[in-house]
Amino acid sequence: MTGDVPPGRGDPPPAADPPAVGRGGRWRDQAVALGWLVVAWLLLWGDLSWGNLLTGLVVGAAVLFFFPLPPVTFGGRLRPGALLVLAGTFAAELVSASVHVAAVALRPGYRPRGAIIAVPLRVRTDLNLALTAEVISLVPGTLILDIDRARGVLYVHVLDVRGPEDLAASRDRVLAVERRIVRAVGSPTEVRQLDLEPADRRNQP
Structure with missing residues (x-):
């Protein structure tokens, strides 16, 4: 699996305890x-x-x-400006990715290479995992294959990978989506967590 998180070294720091729900x-x-x-x-x-x-x-x-599900409570804060940025950026990426996938599909004799990357998120709440995975999956060319809820890791299949720089760019796009989502609906504590480096980068020499 390309971009896997090494056991032990790639584990994100322990998440903060979720707020108590009355x-x-x-x-x-x-x-x-x-x-x-x-x-x-x-x-x-x-x-x-x-x-x-x-x-x-x-x-x-x-x-x-x-079939009781674990509670997913909303302890964040809606920010209209950040919500507009999230919606506008998503629309732009949707158009851009659609054009790119169409160009790849119509290119004669071209066989795109795919890869699976593991992206540890900085905010490991169930709500952030679900929203980030949903937005990523809606953009053509990327698909969520699995979610490690305990470690806060998304496993993403990406299309048309030509080299390591494409893998790094794909990780950056996922983290950028997470950043926009947290800034739009996250709590102040979650927004501060965005300044932390992802575990897979922090542990690299």
């Missing part, structure tokens, strides 16, 4: 999750009716009861 916060998170499950149920059936609404509530409650 009973009111847990109930709020469960209510939000139930609401989204009901919305997904109604979209699946394509019919807004009292029967589907009640069935969605029952099914959603059963899913949350029998």
Whole structure:
């Protein structure tokens, strides 16, 4: 695997303990999750009716009861300016990557090389891992293959790798996405963590 993190040396520093969630916060998170499950149920059936609404509530409650997920609480702060930067940069990268992938696909006789890189993130919360992985996967030419939740590492498949400089550039792009996301919705503590060097670079001679 190209760009793997060496055992021991590549382990990110221990993450800070997540903030304690009170009973009111847990109930709020469960209510939000139930609401989204009901919305997904109604979209699946394509019919807004009292029967589907009640069935969605029952099914959603059963899913949350029998398959409880670890709580993903939002302790950050929304910053409209940084959100606009995140959206604008994502749109620009989407267009640029689409043009690049199309050019690679239409180039006669060209066989692009792919690689799998491991990118340790600096903010290892579940929310940051999920958002960063989602944004990366939406851009053509990159795909999240696996997530090491305990170590905060994303394993990313990248297209059209010609040399080590392309691997470094791909890592930088992933970390840049993380930076924009954290600056848009992260807490002040998480924003300060962005100044830390990723573990795989800090441990290199």
